[in-house]
Each structure stands twice: as structure tokens, then as C-alpha cells.
Amino acid sequence: MDKKYCKIEICDRTDPLELEIITGNLGPDVIDISNLYQENSLFTYDPGFVSTASCQSNITFIDGDKGILLYRGYPVEELAKSSTFIEVAYLLLYGELPNKNMLEDFSDSIIQHTMLNEGMLRLFNGFRYDAHPMAMLSAIVGSMSAYYHDTMDINSARAREIFAHRIIAKLPTIAAAAYKHSVGQPFVYPLNTLNYCENLLHMFFSVPAEQRDIDPIAAEALDLLFILHADHEQNCSTSTVRMAGSSGTNPYSAIAAGISALWGPAHGGANEAVLRMLVEIGTKKNIEKYIDKAKDKDDPFRLMGFGHRVYKNYDPRAKIIRKMCHKVLNQKGSADSPLLELAIELEEIALKDDYFREKNLYPNVDFYSGIIYQALGIPTSMFTVMFAIGRTVGWVSHWREMITDPNTKISRPRQLYTGPEKRNYISIDKR
Numbered sequence: 001m002d003k004k005y006c007k008i009e010i011c012d013r014t015d016p017l018e019l020e021i022i023t024g025n026l027g028p029d030v031i032d033i034s035n036l037y038q039e040n041s042l043f044t045y046d047p048g049f050v051s052t053a054s055c056q057s058n059i060t061f062i063d064g065d066k067g068i069l070l071y072r073g074y075p076v077e078e079l080a081k082s083s084t085f086i087e088v089a090y091l092l093l094y095g096e097l098p099n100k101n102m103l104e105d106f107s108d109s110i111i112q113h114t115m116l117n118e119g120m121l122r123l124f125n126g127f128r129y130d131a132h133p134m135a136m137l138s139a140i141v142g143s144m145s146a147y148y149h150d151t152m153d154i155n156s157a158r159a160r161e162i163f164a165h166r167i168i169a170k171l172p173t174i175a176a177a178a179y180k181h182s183v184g185q186p187f188v189y190p191l192n193t194l195n196y197c198e199n200l201l202h203m204f205f206s207v208p209a210e211q212r213d214i215d216p217i218a219a220e221a222l223d224l225l226f227i228l229h230a231d232h233e234q235n236c237s238t239s240t241v242r243m244a245g246s247s248g249t250n251p252y253s254a255i256a257a258g259i260s261a262l263w264g265p266a267h268g269g270a271n272e273a274v275l276r277m278l279v280e281i282g283t284k285k286n287i288e289k290y291i292d293k294a295k296d297k298d299d300p301f302r303l304m305g306f307g308h309r310v311y312k313n314y315d316p317r318a319k320i321i322r323k324m325c326h327k328v329l330n331q332k333g334s335a336d337s338p339l340l341e342l343a344i345e346l347e348e349i350a351l352k353d354d355y356f357r358e359k360n361l362y363p364n365v366d367f368y369s370g371i372i373y374q375a376l377g378i379p380t381s382m383f384t385v386m387f388a389i390g391r392t393v394g395w396v397s398h399w400r401e402m403i404t405d406p407n408t409k410i411s412r413p414r415q416l417y418t419g420p421e422k423r424n425y426i427s428i429d430k431r
């Protein structure tokens with residue numbers, strides 16, 4: 001197919017720039033500027049990478065205007081309805097839906113890796129009782145590079161495969177250990193007769209004194225939430241994993257970097273911030289006051305769980321989670337949850353407000369998810385950890401795609417320098 005080009009006139013230059021336009025399978029075309037500096041001594045400028053495609057990827061597609069989210073081409077709505085998190089993990093990792101045998105083998109492999117090295121478990125004793133679970137999660141995942149030396153060779157396909165299965169399997173165990181540490185209860189080992197989400201609930205809520213029955217509704221809700229959180233294109237934490245991994249560092253350290261990025265309240269930390277915001281708002285009569293705060297340029301307060309860099313329409317995941325909220329709360333016998341009612345009222349008022357409509361600010365994935373987690377008995381400080389469990393599949397899939405891409409090079413952006421020009425040192429007695 002003939003190549004497409006665009007011409008860009010540059011002031012004080014006679015010849016226009018000619019840059020190739022590349023078309024993907026879905027989504028906007030891109031202007032290839034990879035040789036722009038080398039051939040024209042020019043940088044592009046795009047703080048926050050609002051208009052920048054940092055890589056080529058086959059994993060996830062988002063259309064922010066139409067509210068479309070596809071995992072390897074499959075609409076997230078269909079996967080949420082008919083698939084399971086482990087099957088979606090296989091799809092994101094390998095690119096195709098597995099047949100029955102492939103899924104069984106994959107699931108069995110994941111189950112074999114659920115336990116932690118006992119030395120890693122002892123690391124939890126070093127944390128204060130009130131350490132934030134995300135601090136523990138990033139530290140323990142980073143420590144995996146000190147334990148699992150057999151999967152540090154990024155050039156070995158076998159090592160990459162074991163790493164992928166190992167970290168997906170261990171995230172729930174690490175999350176549960178962080179939770180048990182924070183509530184002063186003994187760690188509960190995984191039970192491999194249970195499925196992925198049942199095992200997580202077992203490790204969270206069982207105690208040595210009694211085996212707790214697993215709530216099937218809770219397991220179903222978690223499985224859905226993990227599917228919806230599994231991947232989201234080049235979001236902040238995934239881009240962080242790609243950037244860290246591009247230096248050739250071991251995969252555990254790259255994932256630990258992603259966990260740190262996810263923790264921010266502008267990103268995955270928003271689900272925890274939404275619950276705290278709803279509790280602070282307290283009652284419906286305070287909603288208008290907080291909507292005004294969110295609109296006030298001089299007030300740093302933002303409506304947490306609202307707005308998105310890509311979705312300028314309703315986040316398709318938020319729609320599904322909102323429905324699941326009602327189902328979980330009805331089955332938990334707390335259908336009239338004041339928090340959910342407050343969230344629904346807040347959403348209705350915000351979506352009628354010109355400020356939110358003009359800026360295309362809609363509820364995102366984080367707006368309702370915390371209400372479900374809370375209904376399942378998971379504390380607010382653990383919400384972003386739950387997000388990380390689902391997103392680890394996406395991080396690993398993107399890391400593998402980046403590592404195995406022959407065009408990958410170390411990520412090293414440039415800058416627009418606005419600092420002082422060259423000047424000479426002045427001795428302290430002359431300052």
C-alpha cells in the first residue's frame with residue numbers, strides 16, 4: 001500500500017518537512033516523528049503525552065469518544081458477561097481465547113505459583129502495623145527480584161513465561177498478606193482447591209481458628225472487577241512499566257514501578273479517594289457544596305472518580321460496575337446503602353451541571369468500584385491493591401510485548417529547556 005505523508009511548513013525554513021503518516025487497524029493515524037530530531041534538530045512538545053503514541057501495541061484498544069474498550073479485539077462488555085478473569089488473563093497474555101485444555105493448563109500453572117517464599121513473608125514483619133498496603137505491595141513485589149533469580153533473564157522465553165504466571169498468581173497472596181499484617185491477624189496460606197478469586201477471599205477472611213465459607217457473590221464480583229481492571233492501553237502505570245522495562249531491568253522491578261505509579265490519586269489511587277470523598281460529603285445536602293468546590297479553579301479539590309484522559313464519554317467499565325454494585329448490595333441485604341445512594345445522586349447532579357458536561361467529565365472505573373469492595377468487607381486502604389491485582393495482567397502483557405518487540409529501545413524523552421544559560425561558578429565569599 002502506498003505510504004501517506006504530511007507536509008509541515010516551518011517558519012525560516014524553505015523546504016516543508018515531509019513526515020510519514022502511519023495507519024493502524026483501529027483509532028487515529030499517527031505522524032512518524034522518530035527521525036525528526038536527527039533530520040531537523042526539532043523536538044515535539046507534549047506534556048503528559050496527551051497527543052503522543054509512545055509505541056505500537058496489539059493488546060487493548062480504547063475509543064474515548066465512543067466509550068469503546070476492546071481486549072485483543074473483544075469488547076469488555078462481552079468478556080465481563082461471559083468470561084472469567086483467568087481466561088481474560090490468558091487472552092491478554094497470548095492474544096487469543098484459549099480452548100478448554102489450554103485454559104486448564106494455564107489455570108493449573110497459575111495455581112502452582114500461589115505461595116510465597118517464606119523469606120518474603122517474613123519481610124512483612126518489618127512494616128509498621130499502619131503501613132499503607134500499597135507501600136507493602138510495591139516493596140514486596142520489588143523484593144521478588146531478590147528471590148526468583150530463575151526468572152530474571154528477560155531474553156529467555158521460558159523465564160518470561162514463568163515470571164508472568166508467577167506474578168499473576170502471587171499478587172493475591174501478597175495482597176492478602178498485606179491485609180492480614182494491617183489487621184494484626186496471622187497470614188493464611190492459599191488453598192489450591194479454590195479458584196483465583198475464592199482463594200483471595202479465603203486468604204483475606206479465613207483465620208486459623210475457623211475456615212470461613214467463601215461467598216460466591218463476592219467471588220463473582222471480584223472476578224468481574226479484575227476483568228474490568230485488567231488492562232487499559234498506555235495508561236500511566238502501564239507506560240511506567242514499559243519505560244522501566246525498556247532499560248532492561250528485571251520484570252519484577254518493572255512491575256514494582258507500575259505499582260508505585262498506580263498508587264497516585266489521579267490514577268488507581270482514585271478508588272480509595274472516591275470512598276474518602278463520599279464519606280466526607282456525608283449527606284446529599286452537601287453535594288452542591290462539593291460540586292462547587294470541584295468547579296472552583298482556586299480549590300484543589302476534584303470530584304474523584306470523575307473525568308478521564310481518554311474517555312470523553314461514560315467509561316464503559318463504570319457502567320458495568322454500577323450494575324454490579326446494585327447486585328452485590330441487594331444480595332448483601334444492604335440495597336439501601338447510603339454510600340451508593342449518595343454516589344448515584346452525586347453522579348446525577350454532576351452530569352446535569354454545565355461544567356462537567358462542557359469538560360466531558362463522566363464517572364470512570366474508580367467511581368463505583370470502592371462501593372463494591374467495601375460491601376465485600378475490604379477496607380478502603382486496600383482498594384488500590386485490588387486494582388493492582390487486576391492490572392498486573394495488563395502490565396505483564398505490555399512488558400512482554402515491549403521486551404519481544406525488535407524495535408524496542410530504551411525510553412529516553414527530551415525536553416524544552418527553559419533554565420539559565422551557561423554561567424560561571426562564583427565563590428561563596430563573592431555571593
Ligand code: SDX
Binds near residue numbers: 305307365
Ligand atoms: C484511572 O489513563 C487511564 O486509562 C487510567 C485508568 C486505567 O484504567 O488505567 O482509566 C484508571 O486512573 C481513572 C482516573 C482516576 N482518577 C480520578 O478519578 C481523579 C479525578 N480525575 C482527574 O484528576 C482527571 O480527570 C484525570 C487525571 C483522570 C484526567 O485528567 P486530564 O486528562 O489530564 O485532564 P485535565 O486534568 O487537564 O482536566 C481537564 C479539565 C481541567 O479544567 P481546565 O483546566 O481545562 O479548566 O477538566 C477539569 C480540570 O480541572 N477536571 C476536573 C476533574 N477532572 C478534570 N474538575 C473537577 N473534577 C474532576 N474530577
